Amino acid sequence: MNHPNENDEFGSVPQSIEDFTEEAYRSLLRLAKSRYEFVSIDQFSTRDNVIFLRHDVDLSPHRAHALSKIESEENVRSTYFILLSSNFYNAFEQQVAKVLGDIAEMGHWIGLHFDCNRYSISDEQKLIRWIDFERSVLSRLLDIEVKAISFHNPTTVAKEFDKDQYAGLVNAYGKNLMDGAKYVSDSNGYWRFEHLKEVLESGRYGKLQILTHPEWWQASPMKPEARVRRCIDGRGERTYRDYVSVLRASGRVNVT
Amino acid sequence: MNPCIEDFTEAQYRQLLGLMMTTWSPRFFDAYKEEGRICLWRHDVDISLHRARRLAEIEHAEGLCSTYFIWLHSPYYSVLEREVGILLKKVEGLGHRLGLHFDVAYYQDTIGEQEVLEERIVGEKRLLSDLVGCEVESISYHNSSNVPAALVSGCEIVGGMVNARSQRIRETFGYCSDSNGYWRSRRLRTVLEEGQDERLHVLTHPVWWTPTAMPPRERVSRCIQGRYAQHQSLYDAEIEGHGRENIR
Numbered sequence: 001m002n003h004p005n006e007n008d009e010f011g012s013v014p015q016s017i018e019d020f021t022e023e024a025y026r027s028l029l030r031l032a033k034s035r036y037e038f039v040s041i042d043q044f045s046t047r048d049n050v051i052f053l054r055h056d057v058d059l060s061p062h063r064a065h066a067l068s069k070i071e072s073e074e075n076v077r078s079t080y081f082i083l084l085s086s087n088f089y090n091a092f093e094q095q096v097a098k099v100l101g102d103i104a105e106m107g108h109w110i111g112l113h114f115d116c117n118r119y120s121i122s123d124e125q126k127l128i129r130w131i132d133f134e135r136s137v138l139s140r141l142l143d144i145e146v147k148a149i150s151f152h153n154p155t156t157v158a159k160e161f162d163k164d165q166y167a168g169l170v171n172a173y174g175k176n177l178m179d180g181a182k183y184v185s186d187s188n189g190y191w192r193f194e195h196l197k198e199v200l201e202s203g204r205y206g207k208l209q210i211l212t213h214p215e216w217w218q219a220s221p222m223k224p225e226a227r228v229r230r231c232i233d234g235r236g237e238r239t240y241r242d243y244v245s246v247l248r249a250s251g252r253v254n255v256t
Numbered sequence: 257m258n259p260c261i262e263d264f265t266e267a268q269y270r271q272l273l274g275l276m277m278t279t280w281s282p283r284f285f286d287a288y289k290e291e292g293r294i295c296l297w298r299h300d301v302d303i304s305l306h307r308a309r310r311l312a313e314i315e316h317a318e319g320l321c322s323t324y325f326i327w328l329h330s331p332y333y334s335v336l337e338r339e340v341g342i343l344l345k346k347v348e349g350l351g352h353r354l355g356l357h358f359d360v361a362y363y364q365d366t367i368g369e370q371e372v373l374e375e376r377i378v379g380e381k382r383l384l385s386d387l388v389g390c391e392v393e394s395i396s397y398h399n400s401s402n403v404p405a406a407l408v409s410g411c412e413i414v415g416g417m418v419n420a421r422s423q424r425i426r427e428t429f430g431y432c433s434d435s436n437g438y439w440r441s442r443r444l445r446t447v448l449e450e451g452q453d454e455r456l457h458v459l460t461h462p463v464w465w466t467p468t469a470m471p472p473r474e475r476v477s478r479c480i481q482g483r484y485a486q487h488q489s490l491y492d493a494e495i496e497g498h499g500r501e502n503i504r
Contacts, residue, residue: 087490090334094362118338134336137383153494188500225504232487236480242331243476246399252436255259256473 013191017221020189022070025217029074031200036208038076040109041148041170044207045177051208052181053078054172056113056150059088060231061099063214068103081113081150081172084134088231095238097141104144111148112138112169116158124161131167148172150211172209181207189216189224259438262469263445266314269465273318275448280456282320284353285394285418288425295456296429297322298420300357300396303332304479305343307462316350325357325396325420328380332479335387339486344388355394356381356417360403370404377415396420396459420457429457437464437472 018024032038036051044052053071057064057080064080071078080103084091091097104110112135119130131149139146150172151158164174171177182205184196196210215231216224244254262268276282280295287294297315301308301324308324315322324347326335333340348354358377366372377395385392395417397403407414409423419425430453432444447453466475495502 084334084336085338086334087337087339088487090330091336092328092334092362093331094329095331097362115338118336118341133386137336140379188495189503192500223503225502228491229488232484232491235487236484238331240477240480252440253259253438254473255261255436255438255471 013193013195015191015195017223019191019195019197020186020216020218020227021221022066022217022219025067025212026070026074028196028200029071029076031197032208032210033074033076035200035203038078040077041079041111041172041177044209045180048206050206051210052172053210053212054081054111054150055079055212055214056081056083056152058083058086058113058152058213059215059228060234061089061091061096061214062234063217063231065099065103066219067212067214067217068106068108071108072106077107077109079109079111079148081111081148082138083113083115083152084138085115085118085152088235091138091141101142104142109148110138110142110144110146111150111172112146113150113152115152116161117153117156121157124166127161128167131169135167135169172211177209181205181209183209183211185211186213186216187211189213189227259472260443261438261471263439263443264434264437264464264466264475265469266310266465266467269311270314270318272444272448273315273320275445276456276458277318277320279448279451282322284321285323285355285420288412288418288422288428293454295458296420296425297458297460298325298355298396299323299460299462300325300327300398302327302330302357302398302461303463303476304482305333305340305347305462306482307465307479309343309346311460311462311465312347312350312352315352321351321353323353323355323394323420325355325394326384327357327359327398328383329359329362329398332483335384341387348388348390353394354384354388354390354392355396355420356384356392356415357396357398359398360407361399368404370406373404373407374415377417381415381417392417394418394420425457429453429455431457431459433459434461434464435459437461437475 032051036049038053039050041052089096121127135146149169154173162175164176184199215227218227276295280293282297283294328335363376381392395414400408400421408421411419412422412424432442432447463475463479
């Protein structure tokens, strides 16, 4: 375990910022595929020695794209859950839609990452109405079938929604699915309970649901807040560059 | 070129509205065939829904109802974002209408295929309408130079919506636009003071109208920075709200 000093021990799990690089990600995939098969959510319940690898794309489709390319090189398939209501990206934006389309083209599955708070959802009827709306939007946007859902911020109102399916989508937080598998997540940019590498090496589990958030995996090591900043800065800079290039292309003056 | 930077403040905006209403009667786009001195006052919301909301409030206070054209493919905001959804409802709740600001460039593979494009247009109209819970009855084009001429100028109605750029509207209304944060052809104040246009079509982009005067580039930066700061505080609030460690 690589934890060179006390500051690198986030919470109770020994780990270091070097554990969250693209290179480290590739190593984890190699370790995982030496012991498990990677499957989609609808294959997960009926098989053993399987991993359902999922990414909740909260902040950065561009980081998601980087991870999907690494997975593709390693012949691993995973599911990318797209947050249509994200504050950090617009799935309809040309560049974002292209990146998401590329991920699907590589053979990865696309799911819906749904935020109950977006629609102030308090009951199941309202939940199904808006899941159906977003499922249809995402499906048309990328011209794909969407089969799975994960809830954003599952510790809030969404924790009450633990059925196996909603609006025909398999729920990644469904009770049976969660009870029947070991769950490991990188939420907040560190392993909160157990390090994924240890879980994989232990060989204790027949089914693993692994959740990552692509923004936490960068080309070089940095602390979680810096990783978020990098995504936000990148978006701001790109937005301004686009503005200038539109002006230039139209032969308009950029009055400064 | 004098960019008339001092024209683009909220206070000036309020004055311009007053000036317009002394000569013209404001109308929504479905009244484009109406005779008389009418004004179609429109906003293409390219960059900032927050600025749109502010202008909507000023207009409401001055007794004007206008049309806000919403761009689904904006890199600067997302209509599915919670806060943006609230702003859209606020604008609509003030008596204004929402239109579709349609970006043909997004559908590069089908440019030139009019039927396919119309399907896309209807799809976007439905999405916006279902999302906000209102009718969407007019359309404008983002960077209309890419749009097939038949859709831009040939049709008065596209996808069941009034086309703000139809030949008929172009030919029967005088036009003034603040594109790029300055007056490229006519200055709006002059147009309103002279009152020579029998019928008038005004286009603004909310990003250009700020509390204090500043050059256009700074106005865009202001919006980008505002969004940046919002992202950062959302992240901090979310992580701290869950009682998690915010590792810096």
